[in-house]
Amino acid sequence: MLTNELFVLLLGVALSVPVFWACKRLPEERWQFLASVPIFKDSNGRWVGLNFTYYGLLTANALVFGVALLIVLMGSLRVPAIVTLSLICAVLMPCLPAARWIARLVEGKQCTFTIAGAFFVGIFMAPMIVALFNTQFASLNLRPLPVIPCLAAIMIAYAFGEGSVCFRRRLRSPGMHQLRLLLWSRPGSGSANPPAHLRPMAFCLLRPAEKNRLCQRT
Secondary structure: OOOHHHHHHHHHHHHHHHHHHHHHHOOOHHHOEEEEEEEEEOOOOOEEEEEEEHHHHHHHHHHHHHHHHHHHHHHHOOOOHHHHHHHHHHHHHHHHHHHHHHHHHHHOOOOOOOHHHHHHHHHHHHHHHHHHHHHHHHHOOOOOOOHHHHHHHHHHHHHHHOOOOOOOOOOOOOOHHHHHHHOOOOOOOOOOOOOHHHOHHHHHOOOHHHHHHHHHOO
16 A cells, blocks of 8 residues: 555656656747648648647646546545546536636637636636535435545646646736836835846836836936
């Protein structure tokens, strides 16, 4: 029998190898697109295709791994696999559509998904779904699910199954207070030339007029 500490240690060692490889290789250009499937030809005779990315492949694999880990963790709670699979389907039913709805709401894009959006919905739905399962189990004289351990197992599985998320909003003419917050500038400091070399990424987000306005403001 594996102890809890040994299980966590083996899991960490097994996952450290692909994480180390991914940090070194995935930023390279050749690891961006996995395949391209031709869809139709345009008026110029050129093919318009659908791109499949390594990001999508790895995210799908992470989801499969998270589901498998949840089955293992729920099995340690003596929950039958069929109950775990039913719980997974019940949670995913509202979460998968939410991945697109939340992305449309936040980013305003039609063709994108967000794992964080699905998680946002799932974190509210999971306790209610577990409670609903226990209500049905009580009517059938079955052993109820342990609520807190089940939710902990779901959160652990999510941590392993989550790929990544990035919400972006364009900076649109912020006021001076927002500029000071962005550049860590103290009001009333009398600094007419903010140290942009210490904050190049934030400073470069500003338009030229905004840079001049910040530098001239005391």
